[in-house]
Amino acid sequence: MHNLTIAELVQGLQSKKFTSVELTQHFLDRIAELNPDYNAVITVTAEQALKAATAADQRLAAGNAPALCGVPILHKDIFCTNGVRTSCGSKMLDNFIPPYNATVVENFEQAGAVVLGKTNMDEFAMGSSNETSFYGPVKNPWATDCVPGGSSGGSAAAVAARLAPGATATDTGGSIRQPAALCGITGLKPTYGRVSRWGMIAFASSLDQGGPMARTAEDCALLLNCMASYDDKDSTCIEREVPDYSASLNSSIKGLRIGVPKEYFSDGLNPGTETAVRSALAELEAQGAELVEISLPNSALSVPAYYVIAPAEASANLSRFDGVRYGYRCEEPKDLEDLYCRTRAEGFGEEVQRRILIGTYCLSAGYYDAYYGKAQQVRQLIQQDFATAFEQVDLIMGPTCPSPAFKFGSKGDDPVAMYLEDIYTIATNLAGLPGMSVPCGLVDNKPVGLQIIGNYFDEARMLNAAHQYQQHTEWHNAAPEGLV
Amino acid sequence: MNIERHEIEKLATLSRIAINEETINQVSQGLSSVLELVDQLQAVDTSGVDAMSHPLQANQRLREDEVSEINQREAFQGIAPDTEDGLFLVPKVIE
Numbered sequence: 001m002h003n004l005t006i007a008e009l010v011q012g013l014q015s016k017k018f019t020s021v022e023l024t025q026h027f028l029d030r031i032a033e034l035n036p037d038y039n040a041v042i043t044v045t046a047e048q049a050l051k052a053a054t055a056a057d058q059r060l061a062a063g064n065a066p067a068l069c070g071v072p073i074l075h076k077d078i079f080c081t082n083g084v085r086t087s088c089g090s091k092m093l094d095n096f097i098p099p100y101n102a103t104v105v106e107n108f109e110q111a112g113a114v115v116l117g118k119t120n121m122d123e124f125a126m127g128s129s130n131e132t133s134f135y136g137p138v139k140n141p142w143a144t145d146c147v148p149g150g151s152s153g154g155s156a157a158a159v160a161a162r163l164a165p166g167a168t169a170t171d172t173g174g175s176i177r178q179p180a181a182l183c184g185i186t187g188l189k190p191t192y193g194r195v196s197r198w199g200m201i202a203f204a205s206s207l208d209q210g211g212p213m214a215r216t217a218e219d220c221a222l223l224l225n226c227m228a229s230y231d232d233k234d235s236t237c238i239e240r241e242v243p244d245y246s247a248s249l250n251s252s253i254k255g256l257r258i259g260v261p262k263e264y265f266s267d268g269l270n271p272g273t274e275t276a277v278r279s280a281l282a283e284l285e286a287q288g289a290e291l292v293e294i295s296l297p298n299s300a301l302s303v304p305a306y307y308v309i310a311p312a313e314a315s316a317n318l319s320r321f322d323g324v325r326y327g328y329r330c331e332e333p334k335d336l337e338d339l340y341c342r343t344r345a346e347g348f349g350e351e352v353q354r355r356i357l358i359g360t361y362c363l364s365a366g367y368y369d370a371y372y373g374k375a376q377q378v379r380q381l382i383q384q385d386f387a388t389a390f391e392q393v394d395l396i397m398g399p400t401c402p403s404p405a406f407k408f409g410s411k412g413d414d415p416v417a418m419y420l421e422d423i424y425t426i427a428t429n430l431a432g433l434p435g436m437s438v439p440c441g442l443v444d445n446k447p448v449g450l451q452i453i454g455n456y457f458d459e460a461r462m463l464n465a466a467h468q469y470q471q472h473t474e475w476h477n478a479a480p481e482g483l484v
Numbered sequence: 485m486n487i488e489r490h491e492i493e494k495l496a497t498l499s500r501i502a503i504n505e506e507t508i509n510q511v512s513q514g515l516s517s518v519l520e521l522v523d524q525l526q527a528v529d530t531s532g533v534d535a536m537s538h539p540l541q542a543n544q545r546l547r548e549d550e551v552s553e554i555n556q557r558e559a560f561q562g563i564a565p566d567t568e569d570g571l572f573l574v575p576k577v578i579e
Binding site: 096097098099192193206232235236238300301303304305307308311315319322323324325326327329333334335336337338339340341342344345348350353354356357358360361362364370371373374375376377378379380381383413414415416419431432433456 | 487491492494495496498499500501502503504511513514515517518519520521522523524525526528530533534535536537538539540542544545547556559560562563564565566572574575576577
């Protein structure tokens with residue numbers, strides 16, 4: 001059952017081939033058996049899951065089942081779940097049990113999905129390797145000495161290891177797409193404002209966006225149908241009708257104009273990755289798409305601009321963790337100042353502290369214009385590059401990351417080496433555009449991702465192209481050895 | 485770019501993060517490396533370019549000033565480190 005896609009599971013449940021209780025128990029057994037090898041799931045909600053599955057079976061029997069009724073999923077541990085610990089991968093929130101559900105969690109509940117548990121992640125979503133999690137790193141199911149990518153490494157590894165058919169994730173600078181690429185699955189970061197951020201623990205509010213992970217584009221469409229919604233509670237959410245993302249999956253891509261940015265194929269790109277991405281583009285061309293070379297001249301500025309904007313916003317967002325209202329509090333504070341300073345020094349890990357300090361520096365008196373103001377201007381230039389490109393093309397495609405999964409500890413002590421992992425993904429967050437990653441090959445038996453970038457609210461077109469690619473290729477069906 | 489000790493101390497105070505003596509050099513190295521990266525921005529000509537705040541130029545929505553939430557003080561205080569009589573407790577501030 002764990003090799004079936006979500007689309008197939010929905011059919012199987014509705015035609016009574018199996019019940020949601022059987023399905024849920026099957027995935028819970030798999031998590032119990034295999035998760036110790038990967039550390040992808042950090043909270044298992046077996047009892048609640050089986051209860052929800054029983055309720056789902058009743059609705060299925062009554063014939064009034066909503067879209068994802070009885071389908072088991074996992075939530076990234078950044079989404080608040082009522083009564084279930086939501087740690088954000090941090091010691092700071094190790095004891096945090098939210099009294100409410102995130103809108104995304106609520107949407108899945110409405111759609112009848114069954115939540116198996118919560119997935120591991122880089123602390124406060126800050127990282128590209130899952131090495132910053134308080135709960136220890138996640139291992140890549142394709143090669144357990146390698147990282148799964150981050151920050152949504154737990155969700156990606158869980159889907160790759162068939163511990164769940166789909167999972168929620170978030171992406172601030174590549175945190176859905178990069179782990180999807182490194183674990184050989186499909187992941188989509190929607191347009192900024194498409195998915196509600198309410199109850200999703202904030203990292204950089206102008207960049208954060210939730211999205212789905214699954215094995216196929218067809219499944220991502222089903223999950224996005226449920227995740228995307230207008231929400232009064234998120235003031236940056238865009239009031240716009242949610243289309244049926246499944247409806248256009250089978251459209252022909254004949255005549256589709258695909259922009260290929262020359263900057264995404266420069267030095268630093270692994271040759272094997274380049275070959276895999278180029279053959280994916282050739283496959284789409286064979287299906288009738290037209291490849292157009294384009295330029296995104298300010299691409300190289302996206303990493304430096306991001307490392308001003310994201311830490312600046314993080315330093316403001318994370319000021320709420322002060323040991324007073326919830327979360328970690330240090331032992332025996334001698335006064336209020338000591339309570340704040342030690343709670344934050346003991347509760348936050350090294351990378352989170354570094355970003356708070358960087359953000360504080362960039363926002364402090366005398367530096368604001370030179371750093372934050374300047375970065376917001378550069379952000380405008382990056383957005384303009386994309387606007388110009390989308391005058392000539394429908395989608396933009398290239399590699400998701402410079403190389404396949406790397407070994408634990410291999411980026412050394414220099415934080416910038418890790419930051420450059422997101423060199424191809426960050427620009428879309430800065431511009432607010434949707435992006436996805438689709439498996440397109442293996443290099444040394446490790447997956448490679450094709451990145452698809454769309455114009456604002458053009459997720460349906462991206463999913464259509466990805467689905468058509470997957471109709472003619474088998475990379476999305478490749479599985480780590482022993483896991484089929 | 486090298487960030488000086490007194491600057492680290494100031495940032496630690498502003499951020500309310502205690503930094504101990506043993507790690508201050510390591511913290512300084514990490515910050516210097518990141519600041520070197522972001523200093524690439526200084527070379528960019530951005531004259532006449534507006535700063536971008538929301539990708540879709542969306543404005544904050546306004547709503548009627550009506551009560552929309554119920555009081556959930558007990559639920560919220562149930563997860564607090566220390567409370568008494570509906571108040572959050574912290575170490576004594578005024579003697």
